[in-house]
Amino acid sequence: MKRNLLTLAVAGAIALGGFAMVQAQPGHGGGGRHGFGLEGLTKGLNLTADQQTKVQPIIDQAKPQIAAIHQEAMQKMKAVMDSTTSQIRPLLTADQQKKLDDIQKAHQDMMNAHKKLHDAIQ
Numbered sequence: 077m078k079r080n081l082l083t084l085a086v087a088g089a090i091a092l093g094g095f096a097m098v099q100a101q102p103g104h105g106g107g108g109r110h111g112f113g114l115e116g117l118t119k120g121l122n123l124t125a126d127q128q129t130k131v132q133p134i135i136d137q138a139k140p141q142i143a144a145i146h147q148e149a150m151q152k153m154k155a156v157m158d159s160t161t162s163q164i165r166p167l168l169t170a171d172q173q174k175k176l177d178d179i180q181k182a183h184q185d186m187m188n189a190h191k192k193l194h195d196a197i198q
């Protein structure tokens with residue numbers, strides 16, 4: 077049971093981190109990688125230059141809304157993960173708690189490094 081809960085916490089933390097990394101990639105929320113940005117639409121739909129000119133302002137207008145929704149979702153996910161971890165932590169041995177702390181620190185370090193990289197690109 078403890079192993080399953082720890083696995084759930086770790087998987088959730090990894091999923092949260094992976095989701096955050098994907099969302100934070102340059103161009104997301106308007107990025108071509110996901111087909112919502114001009115590049116993705118241009119390639120996927122074979123847009124003409126005239127269509128691209130008309131589509132770009134629509135995408136630009138949506139970007140702040142998407143960013144706000146993403147930020148809110150990330151905050152909610154973090155709250156759920158923090159709550160889950162705080163419930164799991166007392167069920168773990170001291171060694172398991174240390175491992176959980178190490179996993180969380182590694183995850184946070186990875187997220188901080190990614191944020192620095194993302195900020196440098198912007």
